[in-house]
Amino acid sequence: MLIAALAYVGIHFLVYALLVRHQRWSRSEYGILLYHGVSFLLFAGCVAAGAALKYEPIPVAIGALSIHGIYSISFLELWSLSEGSYSFSVLHAVSRGPLLEAHLGELGNVGNTKRTSRLDSLSRMKLIRVLEGHVSLTLGGKLLARALQIIRILAGLKRAG
Amino acid sequence: MNLLLVPLLFYCALIILDAVVSRLVPVNRIASFIAVAIPLGVALIAYLTATATTIDIVLSLTMLFALLCEIYVFLFTLTLGSISVNLLVLLKDGAMSLVQLRSIYEGDLMTRRRIERLQNTGLILRGKNGWVLTRRGEMVLCAFRQLRTFFLHPGD
Numbered sequence: 001m002l003i004a005a006l007a008y009v010g011i012h013f014l015v016y017a018l019l020v021r022h023q024r025w026s027r028s029e030y031g032i033l034l035y036h037g038v039s040f041l042l043f044a045g046c047v048a049a050g051a052a053l054k055y056e057p058i059p060v061a062i063g064a065l066s067i068h069g070i071y072s073i074s075f076l077e078l079w080s081l082s083e084g085s086y087s088f089s090v091l092h093a094v095s096r097g098p099l100l101e102a103h104l105g106e107l108g109n110v111g112n113t114k115r116t117s118r119l120d121s122l123s124r125m126k127l128i129r130v131l132e133g134h135v136s137l138t139l140g141g142k143l144l145a146r147a148l149q150i151i152r153i154l155a156g157l158k159r160a161g
Numbered sequence: 162m163n164l165l166l167v168p169l170l171f172y173c174a175l176i177i178l179d180a181v182v183s184r185l186v187p188v189n190r191i192a193s194f195i196a197v198a199i200p201l202g203v204a205l206i207a208y209l210t211a212t213a214t215t216i217d218i219v220l221s222l223t224m225l226f227a228l229l230c231e232i233y234v235f236l237f238t239l240t241l242g243s244i245s246v247n248l249l250v251l252l253k254d255g256a257m258s259l260v261q262l263r264s265i266y267e268g269d270l271m272t273r274r275r276i277e278r279l280q281n282t283g284l285i286l287r288g289k290n291g292w293v294l295t296r297r298g299e300m301v302l303c304a305f306r307q308l309r310t311f312f313l314h315p316g317d
Binding site (some may be wrong): 001002015017021022027056057058059060061062063064065066067069070071072077078079081082083086087088090091092094095097098101113118119121122127128130133134135136137141142144145148149152153155156 | 164165176179180183184190197212217218220221222223224225227228229231232235236237240241242244245246248249253255256257258259260261269272274276277278279284285288290291292294298299301305308309311312313314
């Protein structure tokens, strides 16, 4: 089953490289997430069926799912980082010649755009609400914020951004 | 012991050790995590090899440990660098006005913080004429560009 899992993710990647990436729907966050999410669910269904029919022991089924999980998370991280990370914008700006204080304004506009678009995304995902010029967390937002705070504390991270 | 619990126990040990090491040794966060994860991963493989019945099970449970490690790295790099995450954590203690948020996340300030982070990770450095890429920064930027080409992201 592990070899089958490796073959499956290999084929999934090849299909992306040869076909899917040329489709417009795959160039959005939602589209690429769907491509991996549906694949994982279908794969998980097959693996669960195999485990239920006792073709493979449960640890091996979990190993097969882990292979797809590692592949998808790595893929989506790389996709997301290369799509429009702030770090990339700064590195790109620096590569055009020494970055002077005077150039920071241009990058600052990128930052302002990101801040606004993040607020919009969080609002669309119902994690925040904006009312009369004030921003607050919804219940879902509060739960997520607490979970993220725990990760920050565990990982010993200071403030990000 | 149920073999499925073994990678989970090793993972819990990894989280605790990593939390301790990161506070005692102030180095690059991912490097310190890897430095703890690799020995624990090797110990896990050694334990599973000694106790599991088949190589398939050893590999499977190692894959599970690797997946859990990747999820943790993904989560803490997300909390480190994500503007959305930082906004959520900031709002945890109460509502803020858009004006306050704009001043905290003012474009120039955000840029300076990001530049500071890139300097701390050795990707850029401040020369006489401004910030420039280091060799490492050039390599990372090159990798970013190749990924953008592969994923067919819109051009710069």
